[in-house]
Amino acid sequence: MSAPERAIMEAMDELPDHESFHNLDMVFESLTTLRPKVLSALLHSCKKIKVKRLFFVFADRHDHPWRKRLDPAEFNLGSGDRALVTGGKIHPRYRIMVPEAFVKAEVDDGA
Template sequence: MVDTAWLERHGVSRFLARKYVVNGWLERVNRGVFRRPVPNATTSGAIDWKTCLLSMQHMMGYDIHVGGTTALTQQGYDHYLRLGSSAPVGVYGNTTPNWLSKLSLNAPIVTRSTSLFVDTSVGLAKNNINDENALPWDWTLKMSAPERAVMEVMDELPDHESFHNLDRVFESLTTLRPRILSALLHSCKKIKVKRLFFVFADRHDHPWRKRLDPAEFNLGSGDRALVKGGKIHPRYRIMVPGEFVTAETRDGA
């Protein structure tokens, strides 16, 4: 898939693009978006969201990545996350085009900015998604590594994600890399996310937790309200559901 801007950069004017559509050399997907005609296309017309995002990353040059819940799901941490091909896809970027939300894709797109981190490239990886739904053309899809993705999900708490679901996912994050976590925590702009990270990290006490000292990071000062009817965490001074205080494990530091 390509858009009008890409075509014009390669010498194909809007008028010429219309001629290509008339002659069957291009297919108009939506206003300003085209692709080569697809042989034996299904009648549904729905486009695989991976094909769309790969085209945006590799062809059109948009600085976007798959993040949050979607990145965790695609990397195998999906036991307690929303399942199914039609689950919302989290796309992070500051220059997402207007036409993205208007495409007929096989999953809805939810866009987010990359403002959570000072260094917008920290914690990103390219992933081939080794499952039965292999990526087209053997291209790699840029997405958040698990270390970044879990912090992006924390930024969604409590309005767009569940403490319970994230808690069960965090239980399986036994192999996170302390070096990447440290870089992300230093780059993270939100005190809320950094405090929540250590709440979950102390609760599950994975081996990598001992490599991170909360005192090395700016966790701010004063109490922070987050959920109604919760309790203030005694160490990290943020209001969380009661079970995250009463059932907390020993400090992993």
């Protein structure tokens, strides 16, 4: 059985084919006690740009206390835009296409 930090990254790898953004958003909301050192190690070893970018989209959205201890600039998030869903919007910071609600919340918070 995976630790919560690894399990959430495994679930993100299932987006959008085998998991929904809504379900993952609900799960991520409850992840208040993740360990930043474990997350950092997993993010450094993760080879999937999609997973790393999505992790930070959700982490920023929920702003748990552990999020402040992870700097996205420390991780290879690749370059260029990534198309994940059709009919979505490109996230302004992480350059990955997500459902519009995930971009709207980010833009509204920054305004």
